[in-house]
Amino acid sequence: MSSEEKTLTLNLKIWRQTNSEDKGQMVDYTLEGVSTDSSFLEMLDQLNEKLIGENHDPIAFDHDCREGICGMCSLMINGQAHGPEAQTTTCQLHMRKFNDGDTIVIEPWRARAFPVVKDLMVDRGSFDEIIKAGGFVNVNTGNAPDANEILIPKNDADLAMDAASCIGCGACVASCKNASAMLFVSAKISQMALLPQGELEAEQRALSMVEKMDELGFGNCTNEAECEASCPKGIEITNIARMNREFLKSAISSKL
Amino acid sequence: MTKKLDSKVPEGPVQEKWDNHRFKMKLVNPSNKRKFKVIVVGTGLAGAAASATLSELGYNVDAFCIQDSPRRAHSIAAQGGINAAKNYPNDGDSVWRLFYDTVKGGDYRAREANVYRLAQVSNNIIDQCAAQGVPFAREYGGTLSNRSFGGAQVSRTFYARGQTGQQLLLGAYSAMMKEASKGKINIHTRREMVDLVVVEGRTRGIVTRNIVTGEFEKWAADAVLLCTGGYGNVYFLSTNAMGSNGSAAWKAYKKGAMFGNPCFTQIHPTCIPVHGENQSKLTLMSESLRNDGRVWVPKNKGDKRKPNDIPEEERDYYLERIYPSFGNLVPRDVASRRAKESVDEGKGVGKTGVAVYLDFSDAIERDGEQAIRDRYGNLFEMYNRITDEDPYKVPMRIFPAVHYTMGGLWVDYNLQTTVPGTFALGEANFSDHGANRLGASALMQGLADGYFVIPYTLGNYLASEGLMTDKVTDDHPEFDKCMNESKDRFNRLLNIKGTRSVDSFHRELGHIMWERVGMSRNEERLKKAIAEITELRAEFWRDVKVTGTDVGLNIELEKANRVADFLELGELMARDALERKESCGGHFREESQTEENEALRNDEDYSHVAAWEYLGDEATPQRNIEELQFENVPLTQRSYK
Numbered sequence: 001m002s003s004e005e006k007t008l009t010l011n012l013k014i015w016r017q018t019n020s021e022d023k024g025q026m027v028d029y030t031l032e033g034v035s036t037d038s039s040f041l042e043m044l045d046q047l048n049e050k051l052i053g054e055n056h057d058p059i060a061f062d063h064d065c066r067e068g069i070c071g072m073c074s075l076m077i078n079g080q081a082h083g084p085e086a087q088t089t090t091c092q093l094h095m096r097k098f099n100d101g102d103t104i105v106i107e108p109w110r111a112r113a114f115p116v117v118k119d120l121m122v123d124r125g126s127f128d129e130i131i132k133a134g135g136f137v138n139v140n141t142g143n144a145p146d147a148n149e150i151l152i153p154k155n156d157a158d159l160a161m162d163a164a165s166c167i168g169c170g171a172c173v174a175s176c177k178n179a180s181a182m183l184f185v186s187a188k189i190s191q192m193a194l195l196p197q198g199e200l201e202a203e204q205r206a207l208s209m210v211e212k213m214d215e216l217g218f219g220n221c222t223n224e225a226e227c228e229a230s231c232p233k234g235i236e237i238t239n240i241a242r243m244n245r246e247f248l249k250s251a252i253s254s255k256l
Numbered sequence: 257m258t259k260k261l262d263s264k265v266p267e268g269p270v271q272e273k274w275d276n277h278r279f280k281m282k283l284v285n286p287s288n289k290r291k292f293k294v295i296v297v298g299t300g301l302a303g304a305a306a307s308a309t310l311s312e313l314g315y316n317v318d319a320f321c322i323q324d325s326p327r328r329a330h331s332i333a334a335q336g337g338i339n340a341a342k343n344y345p346n347d348g349d350s351v352w353r354l355f356y357d358t359v360k361g362g363d364y365r366a367r368e369a370n371v372y373r374l375a376q377v378s379n380n381i382i383d384q385c386a387a388q389g390v391p392f393a394r395e396y397g398g399t400l401s402n403r404s405f406g407g408a409q410v411s412r413t414f415y416a417r418g419q420t421g422q423q424l425l426l427g428a429y430s431a432m433m434k435e436a437s438k439g440k441i442n443i444h445t446r447r448e449m450v451d452l453v454v455v456e457g458r459t460r461g462i463v464t465r466n467i468v469t470g471e472f473e474k475w476a477a478d479a480v481l482l483c484t485g486g487y488g489n490v491y492f493l494s495t496n497a498m499g500s501n502g503s504a505a506w507k508a509y510k511k512g513a514m515f516g517n518p519c520f521t522q523i524h525p526t527c528i529p530v531h532g533e534n535q536s537k538l539t540l541m542s543e544s545l546r547n548d549g550r551v552w553v554p555k556n557k558g559d560k561r562k563p564n565d566i567p568e569e570e571r572d573y574y575l576e577r578i579y580p581s582f583g584n585l586v587p588r589d590v591a592s593r594r595a596k597e598s599v600d601e602g603k604g605v606g607k608t609g610v611a612v613y614l615d616f617s618d619a620i621e622r623d624g625e626q627a628i629r630d631r632y633g634n635l636f637e638m639y640n641r642i643t644d645e646d647p648y649k650v651p652m653r654i655f656p657a658v659h660y661t662m663g664g665l666w667v668d669y670n671l672q673t674t675v676p677g678t679f680a681l682g683e684a685n686f687s688d689h690g691a692n693r694l695g696a697s698a699l700m701q702g703l704a705d706g707y708f709v710i711p712y713t714l715g716n717y718l719a720s721e722g723l724m725t726d727k728v729t730d731d732h733p734e735f736d737k738c739m740n741e742s743k744d745r746f747n748r749l750l751n752i753k754g755t756r757s758v759d760s761f762h763r764e765l766g767h768i769m770w771e772r773v774g775m776s777r778n779e780e781r782l783k784k785a786i787a788e789i790t791e792l793r794a795e796f797w798r799d800v801k802v803t804g805t806d807v808g809l810n811i812e813l814e815k816a817n818r819v820a821d822f823l824e825l826g827e828l829m830a831r832d833a834l835e836r837k838e839s840c841g842g843h844f845r846e847e848s849q850t851e852e853n854e855a856l857r858n859d860e861d862y863s864h865v866a867a868w869e870y871l872g873d874e875a876t877p878q879r880n881i882e883e884l885q886f887e888n889v890p891l892t893q894r895s896y897k
Contacts, residue, residue: 128327137388138434141707144384
């Protein structure tokens, strides 16, 4: 039972940066009375209330749904993207995973393609740019046949759903020493390649999206699998293999 | 004087209205579409679908969202599914039945013609989403799967695991990005609409604030679509996202768009209870849990024993007791109200005493733990992650939470508000769900409005009004006036330099709303709410503390602006609830109930939409009326005994 609620005193080391131009620095805070039933973000809310009380600028961090689905929250917590729990977004991480007196280091995602906006917030607009390069099926509203005219084997639909469950949070990039976006890109390419709807444009899609990813300054994949380990949605690196096959196929057969 | 509202519902039998209307509406010549600019505020299902479709048609679209990407809008959090009248399972569904169920489910406070159209286009939505590559659940033969949902007697809900909202939104987002890649949609992220620009009674654009830089910007357009979602966060704690707010709709209200049925809110019975005072939001669990879970509280007040130590005869399975035929499956509002009553009587459970038990032990004994795991594994896991309790061993604790707002900007059949050129789509409008929304219908409505309704009705507006030549640019003085007023408002917030944080005001407002304008309402408490909110609002403008400056990103300033609007909207909700002296759907007035304590509608006096009109900050808003006609679905009183 969670009636064993306790309160913690924490030493927090948090990245503060006024804006994208600022150099930024780590700042130490002590926070008392953190309930073990609070979520990690509620702990930060509590710190912010305290900072406001002391007339300090509260810490900016991204968050929205707080249900682990919007992909807005981020945070490197003690060097791990989304913190210590497997397959858990920061907003779903709870303070009962920490101990009284712990020191917690909190930093933003670090990647050339994700510039810091303020404090712990980064700009992930580069992910939108990658999707814009081909992460869609070219079908206008009104052009669709009856949904059951496109039969899809259950297994393919399930695999496509696995890939499609990516929330675009960027943990894969943040945890990769090369800041590669391969897992994110491959999840979208896989979803589309597994479904007949996406097949017609598969060649062009793989080429364009990979090209855009390189152009935006994301690094290459060196098979460390850190992305898979940090992914809050359990997206597997087999997607990267599938993407490489698609890319190779299109590079060989390219009619472009 | 009370105004009569023209709903512009077309003539003819309900089945033919939309077809006739589509034929009669004016069209914009393809080469002329590129001469129009349309602003879309919000990029959830309604906004993303509208942006993509209007761009495909040739219009220039400027889309705005407060998040860092259009893909993060709160539609993404919908779990259950989306309804459509496909009748793939061959179980007797039809457009007529979906229409009928939705009108009845809305407790006869929705507009029949709109609901019929919604049911009609529901099938096109599924086709469109499948074509985009939305990975809907499939059968082994490759066809789409359906499941039953929300008490419907047919299986008409399409789903993508427990992430249907996410997958539908990503589909609409991808359609939007397809158009953005062609340069036809300009996407402006981290932008907040702070005013609607109306010139001589016609919508001409918006003013936004760039959330990152703090700069104000002017945007001229021929029409503005508000796809900004609901206002459930007026309660502070709700299942809405932290950023969900009512400000864009509220600005439109102040510029003349009437607000329809603001008191109609939906409270969802199976949410994870509040853990303590630092709670920031609530998490919903699918209602399907009530299929196997039994709801109970201890018979004795203040019984602090652990649930498994309370013997059977000292438990009150109150839903089964009061409603022997429906039991734990009574509708959302009934289950919610009864839970709060138990808690108010002092029988609440858990550390805070603000919860009731949802017990699976009988189901586990009957069907085995594996069967329960197969059905609800993901929900049990979510519950365990948040509460650290194991629902296979200890009963879950649940409590109702605000989930959806059926009320919203009043729109006519064309989805146009009472300000010409301003349209409202999805949860932001009031139109389709009456006093209660059925499960899996929110996604349907957002996409229906965006993909299949607005593309036609907007064309009609643009073609009818001579807007080809009658243009207003952002040089017009009204733009500067609106921008300066917005700047002044933000500066005023910064300069109060009071003692209380923005969140402390929001929490207090939420408390007033929940206790007095929540799931059970009466005249005395509603009047009290109006007085308390008025007082709190005055205190806010006297004593709120907003740290930081107007330059750069300022999260407190952003929140303060939204809470200031909630402090006004909350009062309007209370006023609307006070004036509607009947019970219907999610609106329960204690003065209007049957002998069995059930909601009692008053069709004689209240079979209408209340559309509130702003008359100035100091004046009481005016309650206008749109009479509702029920020509196809006979009015009946529901009973769940």
